[in-house]
Amino acid sequence: MNKIDLSGRCAVVTGGAQGFGRAITERFIASGAKVAIWDHDQTLAEKTAKEIGAGVTAFKVDVSDLAAVEKTRDATLKAFGKIDILVNNAGIAGVNKTVWETDLDEWRKVLRINLDGPFICCKAIVPSMVKQNYGRIVNIASIAGKEGNPNAAHYSASKAGLIALTKSLGKELAGYEIAVNAVTPAAARTAIFDQMTQQHIDFMLSKIPKGRFVLVEELAAMVAWLASEDCAFSTGAVFDISGGRATY
Numbered sequence: 070m071n072k073i074d075l076s077g078r079c080a081v082v083t084g085g086a087q088g089f090g091r092a093i094t095e096r097f098i099a100s101g102a103k104v105a106i107w108d109h110d111q112t113l114a115e116k117t118a119k120e121i122g123a124g125v126t127a128f129k130v131d132v133s134d135l136a137a138v139e140k141t142r143d144a145t146l147k148a149f150g151k152i153d154i155l156v157n158n159a160g161i162a163g164v165n166k167t168v169w170e171t172d173l174d175e176w177r178k179v180l181r182i183n184l185d186g187p188f189i190c191c192k193a194i195v196p197s198m199v200k201q202n203y204g205r206i207v208n209i210a211s212i213a214g215k216e217g218n219p220n221a222a223h224y225s226a227s228k229a230g231l232i233a234l235t236k237s238l239g240k241e242l243a244g245y246e247i248a249v250n251a252v253t254p255a256a257a258r259t260a261i262f263d264q265m266t267q268q269h270i271d272f273m274l275s276k277i278p279k280g281r282f283v284l285v286e287e288l289a290a291m292v293a294w295l296a297s298e299d300c301a302f303s304t305g306a307v308f309d310i311s312g313g314r315a316t317y
């Protein structure tokens with residue numbers, strides 16, 4: 070593992086209880102940061118925080134609830150004194166169906182968590198980053214947001230929206246020492262697979278030239294660099310980690 074220096078940094082990782090978020094939390098801790106896991110699964114978040122050990126605190130919050138996020142931000146600032154890094158990682162896959170078979174409520178649920186959630190967390194945390202003139206925001210989008218996966222229009226649209234949010238916010242904050250970037254991973258074998266059909270999982274694998282799923286540790290390594298001081302000039306950008314699938 071290459072050493073990334075995050076010593077003294079305080080991070081919020083949404084959806085940090087498992088999957089990508091847990092791997093990112095572990096990598097941040099190994100790099101010297103403190104991490105607040107923001108997850109709506111309180112039991113799992115607390116178990117994960119305990120397993121990873123010193124430096125991790127679990128907070129229960131639904132990222133799509135502005136009032137709850139503001140309350141959790143205040144509690145995190147009280148516990149850590151500052152927030153230097155925000156990783157908008159919490160997300161869901163939604164039910165795999167064609168556009169015309171998808172319920173409107175299901176469409177709205179995916180957009181609410183995957184797109185409103187990052188917007189709400191940025192809205193709540195950016196003012197304190199501006200005040201301290203330092204911040205690193207990493208949004209976990211998806212290759213689906215670039216390509217549009219069939220039977221996942223809600224998910225693909227939410228991630229395309231997150232890419233556009235990244236580009237807009239990056240420009241708004243370019244005058245500060247605040248970098249805002251997105252990553253677009255290919256599929257990784259995490260609990261999110263439980264929400265998908267086997268047909269959809271097979272489709273995603275068939276599209277990856279490297280012939281395998283990305284490992285959560287591989288994604289965490291990219292996010293750790295994007296969350297570090299070294300990432301000073303790249304902002305409003307989208308970083309590919311799709312095993313060769315993306316052509317742009």
Ligand SMILES: NC(=O)c1ccc[n+]([C@@H]2O[C@H](COP(=O)([O-])OP(=O)(O)OC[C@H]3O[C@@H](n4cnc5c(N)ncnc54)[C@H](O)[C@@H]3O)[C@@H](O)[C@H]2O)c1
Pocket residue numbers: 083084085086087088089090107108109110130131132133157158159160161162182186209210211212253254255256257258259260261262
């Ligand atoms: N695994 C993949 O194949 C893959 C590929 C590309 C992008 N992503 C994205 O990466 C992110 C993490 O995915 P994962 O595979 O680790 O998923 P996961 O299901 O393993 O973990 C997601 C975590 O987010 C939490 N969460 C869900 N909704 C929440 C909410 N409203 N408020 C707070 N917490 C909430 C869950 O409790 C869970 O702990 C997601 O945004 C996902 O879309 C995943």
